[in-house]
Amino acid sequence: MSIDLRRRRSVGDIVEKRLDLGEGEILRVKDLVVKFYTYAGVVHAVSSVSFYVKEGETISLVGETGCGKSVTTRAITRLIESPGRIEGGSVLFRRRSGQVVDLLKLDPETLRQIRGNEIAYIFQDPTSSLDPLYTIGYHIHETIKAHSKNAVKKETLKKAIDLLRQVLIPSPEVRVKNYPHEMSGGMRQRSVIAISLSNTPRLLIADEPTTNLDVTIQAQILDLMRKLQERYRMGVILITHNLGVVADVADRVYVMYAGKIVEEGSVEQIFYNPQHPYTKLLLRAVPDPTKRIEKLESIPGIVPSLINPPPGCRFQPRCPFAIDKCSRVEPPMIEVEDGHGAACWLLEKK
Amino acid sequence: MEFIYRFLKKLIWIYAGMRERISGGWIQKNSSRIREWELMAYAYSKSPIGVIGGLIVFITFILAVIGPMISWEPYWEYKIVINETYRYMPPCLPPSCSGSPLLGTDEWGRDLLAMSLYGVRISFVISIVVVLLGAPLGIILGLIAGYKGGLIDEVIMRLTDIFLAFPGLVLAIAFASILPQRIRGLLESNDLLRAFFAGLFGLREKEYAQIAALISIWLAMVIVWWPGYARIVRGSVLSVREMPFIEAAKLSGLSTWSILFKHILPNVISPILVMMTFDIATATLFAAALSFLGLGPQEPVPELGFIISKAGYWFPESSSHVVIYLGIVLLTMALGWNLLGDALRDVLDPRTRRAIEYRLEKKEKRG
Numbered sequence: 001m002s003i004d005l006r007r008r009r010s011v012g013d014i015v016e017k018r019l020d021l022g023e024g025e026i027l028r029v030k031d032l033v034v035k036f037y038t039y040a041g042v043v044h045a046v047s048s049v050s051f052y053v054k055e056g057e058t059i060s061l062v063g064e065t066g067c068g069k070s071v072t073t074r075a076i077t078r079l080i081e082s083p084g085r086i087e088g089g090s091v092l093f094r095r096r097s098g099q100v101v102d103l104l105k106l107d108p109e110t111l112r113q114i115r116g117n118e119i120a121y122i123f124q125d126p127t128s129s130l131d132p133l134y135t136i137g138y139h140i141h142e143t144i145k146a147h148s149k150n151a152v153k154k155e156t157l158k159k160a161i162d163l164l165r166q167v168l169i170p171s172p173e174v175r176v177k178n179y180p181h182e183m184s185g186g187m188r189q190r191s192v193i194a195i196s197l198s199n200t201p202r203l204l205i206a207d208e209p210t211t212n213l214d215v216t217i218q219a220q221i222l223d224l225m226r227k228l229q230e231r232y233r234m235g236v237i238l239i240t241h242n243l244g245v246v247a248d249v250a251d252r253v254y255v256m257y258a259g260k261i262v263e264e265g266s267v268e269q270i271f272y273n274p275q276h277p278y279t280k281l282l283l284r285a286v287p288d289p290t291k292r293i294e295k296l297e298s299i300p301g302i303v304p305s306l307i308n309p310p311p312g313c314r315f316q317p318r319c320p321f322a323i324d325k326c327s328r329v330e331p332p333m334i335e336v337e338d339g340h341g342a343a344c345w346l347l348e349k350k
Numbered sequence: 351m352e353f354i355y356r357f358l359k360k361l362i363w364i365y366a367g368m369r370e371r372i373s374g375g376w377i378q379k380n381s382s383r384i385r386e387w388e389l390m391a392y393a394y395s396k397s398p399i400g401v402i403g404g405l406i407v408f409i410t411f412i413l414a415v416i417g418p419m420i421s422w423e424p425y426w427e428y429k430i431v432i433n434e435t436y437r438y439m440p441p442c443l444p445p446s447c448s449g450s451p452l453l454g455t456d457e458w459g460r461d462l463l464a465m466s467l468y469g470v471r472i473s474f475v476i477s478i479v480v481v482l483l484g485a486p487l488g489i490i491l492g493l494i495a496g497y498k499g500g501l502i503d504e505v506i507m508r509l510t511d512i513f514l515a516f517p518g519l520v521l522a523i524a525f526a527s528i529l530p531q532r533i534r535g536l537l538e539s540n541d542l543l544r545a546f547f548a549g550l551f552g553l554r555e556k557e558y559a560q561i562a563a564l565i566s567i568w569l570a571m572v573i574v575w576w577p578g579y580a581r582i583v584r585g586s587v588l589s590v591r592e593m594p595f596i597e598a599a600k601l602s603g604l605s606t607w608s609i610l611f612k613h614i615l616p617n618v619i620s621p622i623l624v625m626m627t628f629d630i631a632t633a634t635l636f637a638a639a640l641s642f643l644g645l646g647p648q649e650p651v652p653e654l655g656f657i658i659s660k661a662g663y664w665f666p667e668s669s670s671h672v673v674i675y676l677g678i679v680l681l682t683m684a685l686g687w688n689l690l691g692d693a694l695r696d697v698l699d700p701r702t703r704r705a706i707e708y709r710l711e712k713k714e715k716r717g
């Protein structure tokens with residue numbers, strides 16, 4: 001098994017040397033491995049995750065809390081702090097200039113130039129991702145200033161007002177001077193989006209952008225993000241555990257479980273023809289508001305400890321369809337139809 | 351306390367007016383900042399203790415600035431040379447006697463009140479500068495240690511531990527006893543430096559040897575002063591750097607320095623400011639203690655701690671008034687800073703301030 005892994009990594013190395021990206025792709029993550037070295041043991045937070053994002057496309061990483069979604073996206077721009085370590089894989093990114101770089105091998109200064117400029121983030125909690133001591137206008141000014149040294153405050157503030165207008169904040173001329181605590185939650189999240197757009201990034205990573213908002217605001221924010229994406233032709237990685245949001249905005253979906261991608265495919269393929277037992281159970285757990293139900297469905301069991309992940313398939317202890325092979329050998333990604341694959345031994349027979 | 355608020359408000363608006371004159375539209379652009387200042391001023395004026403502390407500090411400041419100029423007796427003239435009876439004259443209050451010094455005289459027959467004016471300048475300058483030099487050193491080291499973590503953190507914090515492991519006074523004594531010779535040589539050769547420090551302490555240039563001793567207390571205190579700040583700042587940085595907005599700043603491509611000074615420092619500074627005011631009080635007493643132990647300047651410099659230590663030989667029979675009066679002076683200076691620090695803590699703590707601001711808003715709506 002270990003020999004097999006090593007060979008796969010060496011093949012990856014050859015690809016890295018050529019730094020190839022497919023047509024229209026702006027990001028390709030290959031065999032990403034992130035581990036956390038804690039006192040309790042080594043946490044295998046992300047194990048061999050691969051995915052890609054095309055220009056103007058929204059992909060979605062879906063999974064339960066603690067399955068490694070956020071860690072994956074943080075690893076893209078190497079924002080993994082000690083005791084975490086990125087142990088392997090590559091993250092190829094096509095820069096604005098057309099040059100393809102491996103973000104995991106880049107020097108810190110070039111990486112800094114990419115962060116916030118070509119790759120922007122939106123965080124889950126808009127309240128705490130804004131510095132309480134500065135106005136919204138200052139946040140935008142600062143983000144622009146970090147990437148063009150000769151930015152003038154007067155012009156960046158004009159740009160800030162323009163951006164706030166684009167994210168549909170009423171009376172942006174006033175709001176630009178507001179401090180975070182002077183705004184409502186939805187407005188703060190829209191400001192965060194405006195800040196992330198300040199350098200017109202090529203890739204936007206939204207980490208549960210609507211989790212802390214109520215449902216009506218959620219819809220507005222998602223709608224807004226979709227419109228902005230069309231305007232700027234950005235690639236978007238949307239992290240969420242809300243399948244309703246996924247169905248609404250995503251083009252392609254990656255389902256993650258315990259640090260691994262268990263199923264990938266277009267949003268139709270995943271929702272109408274789920275292959276992996278985990279995806280099936282996850283979809284069944286979404287309540288349908290039009291039907292009266294006695295009890296909410298849930299997946300029995302708990303997410304396995306990532307310090308000692310179960311051998312073989314990581315979902316096997318909770319899987320109602322598990323067969324003997326599942327607990328011994330790790331299933332590879334098996335392609336079911338074009339662009340639709342699932343890591344499950346049950347599909348092998350077909 | 352209404353007039354304090356009105357006075358501070360006027361000061362704020364004078365400052366704003368100056369900024370407005372330099373760059374037009376400043377007031378309009380920074381209206382929320384000015385408002386914040388006004389609210390702080392209001393919160394401060396609502397604390398009687400803070401106002402008293404502020405007044406004491408203000409008076410000490412004025413005395414420190416003009417003291418050596420208005421002092422009616424030069425400290426280098428020893429009256430006992432003319433008349434031996436001038437030594438340790440008791441205080442003389444107007445109704446019972448007149449003509450002789452109000453608060454008595456010291457060992458050399460100099461008017462104690464006049465000498466304390468020189469002494470206040472020296473104490474004030476030393477305490478402020480020690481904190482203004484020591485605190486930034488500690489703050490910068492603490493910021494770097496807390497933010498960078500790993501080996502850098504380990505090295506800086508172990509160094510801090512080494513400094514903290516020595517009793518501060520003992521370490522300061524060690525430094526204060528080896529530093530003067532070097533500084534003396536420097537002052538001897540450099541006229542400009544000599545004139546600057548003489549002016550700063552309100553002493554004559556001739557006494558550069560004593561000035562060297564003062565500066566060495568100074569440096570000794572700076573050397574023992576920073577570790578406390580480094581530790582506290584590091585602790586606060588550790589909690590602030592985990593805040594999502596720091597991660598957001600990193601992800602928007604800010605450089606490490608601008609994250610440190612624009613986002614982390616302003617978020618940890620308020621407890622540090624409070625600590626600095628408390629420390630100015632401690633430094634006043636610490637400097638007096640060092641010169642009491644004989645490490646500071648010698649004759650004829652009227653350093654408060656030094657005069658007290660001299661008076662100790664005749665205590666309590668003839669010199670109790672010196673010890674009591676100068677003790678009160680030192681106590682008052684330290685007390686002023688402590689009270690101010692207490693009020694500052696309330697003003698800078700958003701929770702207590704909100705409650706006070708709410709009252710102001712209600713009041714403004716009414717009137």
